[in-house]
Amino acid sequence: AAGVIQSPRHLIKEKRETATLKCYPIPRHDTVYWYQQGPGQDPQFLISFYEKMQSDKGSIPDRFSAQQFSDYHSELNMSSLELGDSALYFCASSPRDRAGETQYFGPGTRLLVL
Amino acid sequence: AQSVAQPEDQVNVAEGNPLTVKCTYSVSGNPYLFWYVQYPNRGLQFLLKYITGDNLVKGSYGFEAEFNKSQTSFHLKKPSALVSDSALYFCAVRDLRAYSGGGADGLTFGKGTHLIIQP
Numbered sequence: 001a002a003g004v005i006q007s008p009r010h011l012i013k014e015k016r017e018t019a020t021l022k023c024y025p026i027p028r029h030d031t032v033y034w035y036q037q038g039p040g041q042d043p044q045f046l047i048s049f050y051e052k053m054q055s056d057k058g059s060i061p062d063r064f065s066a067q068q069f070s071d072y073h074s075e076l077n078m079s080s081l082e083l084g085d086s087a088l089y090f091c092a093s094s095p096r097d098r099a100g101e102t103q104y105f106g107p108g109t110r111l112l113v114l
Numbered sequence: 115a116q117s118v119a120q121p122e123d124q125v126n127v128a129e130g131n132p133l134t135v136k137c138t139y140s141v142s143g144n145p146y147l148f149w150y151v152q153y154p155n156r157g158l159q160f161l162l163k164y165i166t167g168d169n170l171v172k173g174s175y176g177f178e179a180e181f182n183k184s185q186t187s188f189h190l191k192k193p194s195a196l197v198s199d200s201a202l203y204f205c206a207v208r209d210l211r212a213y214s215g216g217g218a219d220g221l222t223f224g225k226g227t228h229l230i231i232q233p
Contacts, residue, residue: 004157033220043221047220048220056219056220058220092158100146100163100165103160103221104160105150105160
């Protein structure tokens with residue numbers, strides 16, 4: 001079965017640079033979520049989109065922004081990168097923006113900021 | 115605010131023995147509860163969820179979990195552990211009341227429990 005696709009899988013950036021992470025949800029899933037998992041930490045919810053509209057925000061820094069496009073893929077844009085942004089970034093998708101729907105996670109993008 | 119507690123950082127079980135990974139939650143409304151498993155350098159894989167109905171939920175790979183509203187717990191169990199079950203397990207919650215009121219709809223995760231199955 002098709003899964004969530006994330007690209008790139010690995011990314012190395014310098015401080016103060018920008019990065020763009022991409023997420024392609026499972027076909028027919030119209031809701032996308034972004035999470036950040038620091039080393040040895042639990043995943044923290046950043047932001048979500050349903051039908052191309054922002055659904056809700058978690059602990060996303062102001063330096064980060066995201067959007068969902070007409071084909072339902074999503075991009076997380078990160079600017080003025082800091083060392084503390086080094087983490088595993090997960091995208092998840094679900095069929096509809098209902099509380100009981102299962103979120104299916106992608107393999108993640110590992111971002112290293114030097 | 116919703117929260118999840120996994121009181122054990124690590125659980126060690128001998129292969130073939132039953133295993134339990136503990137999870138307690140706190141929400142203001144009705145909880146939607148999930149268990150995910152994470153293998154090294156991999157994404158989170160869905161195991162099972164409780165939405166409503168039977169308190170005993172069966173999931174993937176022989177895992178099950180029991181929802182206990184009075185104890186606000188959702189412990190993960192398996193009758194006979196396999197070495198391949200060794201991984202990091204996360205319990206997560208979503209608060210229906212928060213969702214209906216336009217609040218956060220992301221999952222809130224516990225800190226995770228390392229499950230080690232010894233041959």
